[in-house]
Amino acid sequence: MFFNSLHFAAFLPIVFILYWFVFNKNKSWQNSLLIVASYYFYACWDWHFLFLLVFSTFLDYFTGIMIEKNETASKRKFWFWLSISINLGFLGVFKYYNFFATSFTELLTGFGFKVHPTLIEVILPVGISFYTFHGLSYVIDIYYKRIKAETNFIDYSLFVSYFPLLVAGPIERATHLLPQVKVKREFNFEKAKEGIHQIIWGLVKKVVIADSCAMYANEVFNHTEQMNSLSLVLGAIYFAFQIYGDFSGYSDIALGTSKLFGIDLLKNFNFPYFSRDIAEFWRRWHISLSSWFRDYLYIPLGGSKGGKWMQVRNTFIIFLVSGFWHGANWTFIAWGLINAIYFLPLLLLNKNRSNLEDIAFKWNAQGMQTILNILFTFTITTFAWIFFRAKSISDALLYLKNMFTNLNFDIQYLNNERYAPELLLLIGVFVLFEWFHKYKTEPISGKYENIKLLLCIMAILALGVFSDYKEFIYFQF
Secondary structure: OOOHHHHHHHHHHHHHHHHHOOOOOOOOOOOOOOOOHHHHHHHHHHHHHHHHHHHHHHHHHHHHHHHHHHHOHHHHHHHHHHHHHHHHHHEEEEEEEHHHHOOOOOHHOOOOOOOOOOOOOOOOOHHHHHHHHHHHHHHHHHHHOOOOOOOHHHHHHHHHHOHHHHOOOOOOHHHHHHHHHOOOOOOOOOHHHHEEEEEHHHHHHHHHHHHHHHHHHHHHHHHHHHHHHHHHHHHHHHHHHHHHHHHHHHHHHHHHHHHOOOOOOOOOOHHHHHOHHHHHHHHOOHHHHHHHHHHHHHHOOOOOOOOHHHHHHHHHHHHHHHHHHHHHHHHHHHHHHHHHHHHHHHHOOOOOOOOOOOOOOOHHHHHHHHHHHHHHHHHHHHHHHHHHHOOOOHHHHHHHHHHHHHOOOOOOOOOOOOOOOHHHHHHHHHHHHHHHHOOOOOOOOOHHHHHHHHHHHHHHHHHHOOOOOOOHHHHOO
């Protein structure tokens, strides 16, 4: 079930009404309803993989209790590694087995050996990377005695399977979400109103910006050899806004939906394309994943305490693992490596935490420098997105080669020409709208909110109807 579907438009009001008017007697009833709704939400994609979600829930619930129950270090370690190995084992088999099998085969073929590996013909269970990381963080926190094991199975099940975040995040922490699901929620009109506004703005990002850009990005990336330099540059820009509108739009809808049920989720995006350097970009983009890798991989590896060499090593590990988390393809690893290289000068010069304060723009030399820094960061980020979007390393290199050699800057006709001349204007209006609302959770509330809400709904209806691209990019991860 997609957030941008009529199915969800019918599903959400039904769950909302039942939640506040039928199951509102106590929090156990509310939580049970949300679990049933979450399983239905997931089953609408493919009910066959519900067993993975249920098994993962039982596994981490039980091992969490056993880790806390046992005082002996060896027994705690046994249950800890049992949970880690099984969780990563499922993730490895479904997401990475074919990648390793084919890569190893290609390596042996290069040495003259003929190998015919057995591949798994199965689609990737949607959301497996997200709910696996939910469980992993929970078990790790118990093992290191940061939290107590949850003994209420209903509460824990909701933490893992809560439908707004189930298939594409944000990646929640037990320390943040569990305390909220363990208490009865009371309806808050202002929070619900803010949630509706955030849902609407998320839909604008998805169906107006991302889906519009997707039509042209797909056309350019699928016909690289026929495109001139201008089209290839525009294709990369279109994809940059497609993936931002698509993923941050999903996150906005998830956060807004959750507010309707009185539950706050972690903020996942903070206007990343207004970043002044690549370090700031990664503090603003997919925040829940970046912070997850920081807390559960970077810091355990030694973080920034072991000297410059260890910082460099750990930084490259984080970016490479982050790239690999996104998918079983060398393009994602290359994307992670490119971002690590971007990050390296800031790290070596101790400038990776230079831009921690909010952006304060003024019409002076410093303000112009800020704009230039933002444009430079967006440019190198867009360059890296080419590898993220390409189907293979060779396709990405061909894209870059043609971008710098097909030096023709005439506007090309694309097969899906509808409102191409207006698309850049649409992106420009969107950027300005976000710029002037960059200190807010969502830009609709506040002054002229009724006018802004009406315009957003009109844009969704006008442009969303023509959208050929319905799925969310991060469903594949």
